[in-house]
Amino acid sequence: MSMRHMRTMRRARAAAVLSAALIFSLSACGGGDGGTKGNGAATSSAKKDGDDKGTAAGPAASTPSEPIAVVKGDAGLELSVFSARRDEGGFLTVEGQIxxxxxxxxxxxxxxxxLEQSVxxxxxxxxxxxxxxxxxKKRYYVLRDxxxxxxxxxxxxxxxxxxxxLSYFAQFPAPPVSTTTVALQFPGFPSASIELS
Known part of the structure; x- marks a missing residue:
């Protein structure tokens, strides 16, 4: 076999491996996760008409039937947390509904x-x-893109x-694996204890 033929075969193998990896990563990214991108950023298509739903597209698009925590707040509002799960990238995503x-x-x-002026x-x-x-002994704030x-x-x-x-999601830095329970705090509601998955 000539050197030129061997180089051509190596390039063909490398191209096949790269295309397989690209197809795998695209199928993993496009799995209907509701808007989270590979870099941890989340998209949001907002409704600005002030209706009763007011939801933005994101991980909270589909919520399970049973909440893991429910607290009652001001003026008859009820905050439910449906999931608090760790992601592979070191994030913790909380999903719920008010x-x-x-x-x-x-x-x-x-x-x-x-209270941050930056947001x-x-x-x-x-x-x-x-x-x-x-x-x-740590407090975690919502991440920024x-x-x-x-x-x-x-x-x-x-x-x-x-x-x-009003459905919601929020991404935080994930606490250490040894931390299995955190308190969710949100203005107008008492603290809610949630278990991490």
């Missing part, structure tokens, strides 16, 4: 956005959500009708 169980509509408070341009978000690891947008549901409607719901 339901207005009251008889009147609820105007979303600005405190839900958090003020995002508008309405769940950047005010934090996780507290009392065992490790490279444009300083919070990796959480954002740009949702400003009003939740009576009986309406």
């Amino acid at each position: 339901k207005n169980t009251g008889s009147e509509g609820f105007t979303v408070p600005v405190q839900w956005n958090g 003020a341009s995002t508008g309405r978000s769940f950047a005010g959500m934090t996780l507290v690891d009392s065992k490790g 490279t444009d300083n947008r919070p990796l959480t549901t954002y740009a949702y409607g400003s009003f939740i009708q009576a009986g309406g719901t």
Whole structure:
């Protein structure tokens, strides 16, 4: 076999391996994860018409039937957490829903956005959500992408009708594996203890 023929065969093998890896990674990324990208950033297609749903597309698009935690807050609001799972990239994704169980509509408070000026341009978000690891004595804040947008549901409607719901997700740095329970804190609600999966 000539050297030129061997080089051609090596290139063909390398191209086959690269194309197989590309197909595998594309199928893994396109598996309907609801908008999370490979770099941990999350997309959000927002509804800005102020309706009772006000959901942004993201990991919270499909929620299981049984919540792992439920707390009641101001004005008849009920915050449910459906999952808190660790991702391979060192993230922790919390998914849930807020339901207005009251008889009147609820105007979303600005405190839900958090106090940081750096995320003020995002508008309405769940950047005010934090996780507290009392065992490790640490507080975890919602992650930001490279444009300083919070990796959480954002740009949702400003009003939740009576009986309406608002689904959400939020990504945090994952606590150590030894931490199995954290407290979720969100303005207007008591602390909710959640188990990590």
